[in-house]
Amino acid sequence: xxxxxxxxxxVMRKILGxxxxxxxxxxxxxxxxxHREDWDQFEVLVGKxxxxxxxxxxxxxxxxxxxxxxxxxxxxxxxxxxDGRIAWSGIINNIRERKELEQRSxxxxxxxxxxxxxxxxxxxxxxxxxxxxxxxxxxxxxxxxFELLFGYTITELRGKSLNQFIVPQELEAxxxxxxxLISSEQIVRIETIRLRRDDEQIPVIIYGxxxxxxxxxxxxxxxxxxxxxxxxxxxxxxxxxxxxDNFVYKVSxxxxxxxxxxxxxxxxxxxxxxxxxxxxxxxxxxxxxxxLDHFISDVLSHSKNLKLDVKTGAIDFQSIIDKTFKDLSYxxxxxxxxxxxxxxxxxxxxxxxxxxxxxxxLISNAIKYxxxxxxxxxxxxxxxxxxxxxxxxxTDNGIGIGEESLSKIFEMFYRAxxxxxxxxxxxxxxxxxxxxxxxxxxxxxxxxxxxxxxxxLPNKHVNSSVHAG
Numbered sequence: 067x068x069x070x071x072x073x074x075x076x077v078m079r080k081i082l083g084x085x086x087x088x089x090x091x092x093x094x095x096x097x098x099x100x101h102r103e104d105w106d107q108f109e110v111l112v113g114k115x116x117x118x119x120x121x122x123x124x125x126x127x128x129x130x131x132x133x134x135x136x137x138x139x140x141x142x143x144x145x146x147x148x149d150g151r152i153a154w155s156g157i158i159n160n161i162r163e164r165k166e167l168e169q170r171s172x173x174x175x176x177x178x179x180x181x182x183x184x185x186x187x188x189x190x191x192x193x194x195x196x197x198x199x200x201x202x203x204x205x206x207x208x209x210x211x212f213e214l215l216f217g218y219t220i221t222e223l224r225g226k227s228l229n230q231f232i233v234p235q236e237l238e239a240x241x242x243x244x245x246x247l248i249s250s251e252q253i254v255r256i257e258t259i260r261l262r263r264d265d266e267q268i269p270v271i272i273y274g275x276x277x278x279x280x281x282x283x284x285x286x287x288x289x290x291x292x293x294x295x296x297x298x299x300x301x302x303x304x305x306x307x308x309x310x311d312n313f314v315y316k317v318s319x320x321x322x323x324x325x326x327x328x329x330x331x332x333x334x335x336x337x338x339x340x341x342x343x344x345x346x347x348x349x350x351x352x353x354x355x356x357x358l359d360h361f362i363s364d365v366l367s368h369s370k371n372l373k374l375d376v377k378t379g380a381i382d383f384q385s386i387i388d389k390t391f392k393d394l395s396y397x398x399x400x401x402x403x404x405x406x407x408x409x410x411x412x413x414x415x416x417x418x419x420x421x422x423x424x425x426x427x428l429i430s431n432a433i434k435y436x437x438x439x440x441x442x443x444x445x446x447x448x449x450x451x452x453x454x455x456x457x458x459x460x461t462d463n464g465i466g467i468g469e470e471s472l473s474k475i476f477e478m479f480y481r482a483x484x485x486x487x488x489x490x491x492x493x494x495x496x497x498x499x500x501x502x503x504x505x506x507x508x509x510x511x512x513x514x515x516x517x518x519x520x521x522x523l524p525n526k527h528v529n530s531s532v533h534a535g
Contacts, residue, residue, distance in 0.1 A: 125139045268292060
């Protein structure tokens with residue numbers, strides 16, 4: 067017990083600022099001065115030191131008589147007195163500053179860990195393609211977006227020059243210059259081309275930013291933005307603008323031509339001394355007005371096809387074909403056609419108006435480009451309907467289309483033959499209508515033998531039923 071008293075008196079006096087003999091009186095129970103989170107360790111160490119008469123060392127928090135929390139480090143060793151008793155001699159260090167530094171260091175480590183975790187999360191989960199290069203321009207890390215865009219993994223790229231993988235040979239100098247600019251602490255934005263693993267060219271915008279540490283550039287942070295869709299849209303706009311320019315020119319020309327003819331005939335009829343039969347003039351005027359009406363009808367049909375939403379309804383192919391031939395019966399040569407029509411299969415649903423436009427333009431073209439002499443004109447229409455689609459084969463025995471023109475016949479205002487003064491919009495409308503219906507269109511033809519159109523259209527009734535279920 068004597069040894070305990072000496073040790074505890076030492077602790078009480080040196081650590082707590084309380085006279086050690088007051089411990090014996092019970093005025094200051096020892097446990098009240100040790101922080102509750104540190105008491106268990108303190109009690110164990112004190113007990114061990116006393117039991118083994120061994121050195122005592124402890125670091126923890128205490129409350130002094132003024133209820134102030136202090137971090138201290140206490141160490142002492144047993145000393146045998148002349149009377150045989152054991153005392154402890156040692157030192158007490160105030161380690162508040164050290165503990166505060168350690169706490170700040172831990173907090174800084176936690177902040178750095180959070181920052182690193184946040185950066186890693188943003189880096190890896192970003193949909194953009196991101197790469198980190200070291201000071202020599204070699205790959206340190208890439209994110210998932212980079213792997214998806216270019217097809218290379220970090221295992222393949224780490225420690226290697228990125229230029230040898232994704233920079234086209236003809237742009238090698240650009241790739242080297244880019245790294246040099248970024249390394250010289252310039253932030254770079256450039257629109258260029260890079261290569262996928264399969265050698266597909268990808269239009270990208272590259273953002274390059276130098277990475278600094280202690281005012282020195284130690285690497286490069288690169289972001290690649292895939293602008294393929296943007297380029298496709300730009301290309302589509304160029305095509306549409308070109309078509310629009312051509313459309314305006316052709317419409318103005320083809321509208322003025324028949325009007326000029328009509329005006330010329332009117333002026334001719336009004337000339338003094340003109341004894342021509344007015345009926346002949348009226349016949350020509352009627353033809354020109356009919357031509358003008360047909361052209362305007364095609365223009366309106368084209369506009370409607372572009373703007374009108376697809377509307378699904380039941381399709382009666384036989385009724386549509388019969389009505390189309392009846393509506394076009396005014397055309398010269400329409401009465402000379404034989405029809406062979408075969409329709410087999412179940413119910414079919416699609417856009418009735420666009421189906422009608424497809425047949426109107428195919429039948430109209432067959433009449434316009436028939437063989438005028440020597441052979442009976444014929445149109446064969448075979449339709450096979452299944453639960454998934456309708457396959458349409460439309461064949462005529464007209465003048466046919468030359469091989470050099472076959473790839474152009476679906477272009478706006480293209481005429482493969484001068485036999486007809488049509489608008490040149492018919493097959494363009496057919497192509498766009500088929501595309502609006504998510505179908506497929508193919509054509510084959512031989513001069514003087516005829517032309518065959520093969521169209522496959524999805525059965526919208528089936529698709530809507532599947533989605534509804």
